[in-house]
Amino acid sequence: MSKHKHRDRSWAPAPAPLPADAQVIDNHTHVASVVPFSRAMSHEAVEKGQDPVPVYSVDELLDQAAAVGVSGVIDSGCELPHLMTAVDMAREHDNVHAALAIHPNESVRHGHRAVPGPDGLPVRYQPWHDTSFEDALAEVERLARAYPRQVVAIGETGMDLFRTGEGAKEIQREAFRAHIALAKELGLPMQIHDRDAHREVIETLLADGAPERTVFHSYSGDAEMAEICREQGWYLSFSGTVSYKGNDGIRESLRIVGLDHAMVETDAPYLTPMPYRGRTNAPYLIPYTLQAMADALDLPLEEVARGTRATTREVYGV
Ligand SMILES: [Zn+2]
Secondary structure (H helix, E strand, C coil): CCHHHCCCCCCCCCCCCCCHHHCEEEEEECHHHHHHHHHHHHHHHHHCCCCCCCCCCHHHHHHHHHHCCEEEEEEEECCHHHHHHHHHHHHHCCCEEEEECCCHHHHCCHHHCCCCCCCCCCCCCCHHHHCCHHHHHHHHHHHHHHCCCCEEEEEEEEEECCCCCHHHHHHHHHHHHHHHHHHHHHCCCEEEEEECCHHHHHHHHHHHCCCCCEEECCCCCCHHHHHHHHHHCCEEEECHHHHCCCCHHHHHHHHHHCHHHEEECCCCCCCCCCCCCCCCCCHHHHHHHHHHHHHHHCCCHHHHHHHHHHHHHHHHCC
């Protein structure tokens, strides 16, 4: 089989740098996870007879981002062992801040609560899942209080009903409610993970009262949902999915809420923007997503960059 039939695992080329007066923040990413992810891509490439893929350190990934005008990131630590990783990154880098939570798919594993697992399959428990959900969330709260300069949000929390059974759904809902209460108590913004759970997430937010600054990370809803978000004053953060063919509803949603309620993110290492979908994502690829947003809004790239930057400052204070 010819080489080009294999999936390309190499890094996407760097986009043109954003102007100095239009720098942005990647408001939701997992930079620490990009390192092992790209190592796995490299191994896979070698196995397929391709060239190895360079494995960059966190510092190198941040430098590459800065070189194209992505001047900082908000890194989400959303599994118990990753909480401190995100806080440490933020302590070591002035341009890194942390968002902390127990991810919905993690919330069902803590204390071995979900039987069967969230995807109908046996749960893949890890040693840290021996910790109860309550104790795991207490660690989120402890770190948020101990490092107020570094921890700028609670997230990602929410609900993930992709292949999730009823039992897991209710456990997720309770975990989400506990995060909503915590974000409000701490006066922090909240980043929502909503996968196949639009109705449940909105119901829960309206029933409990959403935090003042509520962000749908990697927004995946349609125009109807965007209207609700606009009425409620909620924020939408757009990942590479805004550039994917067929996602007209996401682009329409951006037009509905407008730039003063829109932000940009990678959710790296996943959701790489077009035309590099399928490669490893990293914060330096943000300008491609901004371009897709600019096309959807029919505005210059610089204006979209400045708009999302201002929204990030308003929401997170960074
Ligand atoms: Zn994420």
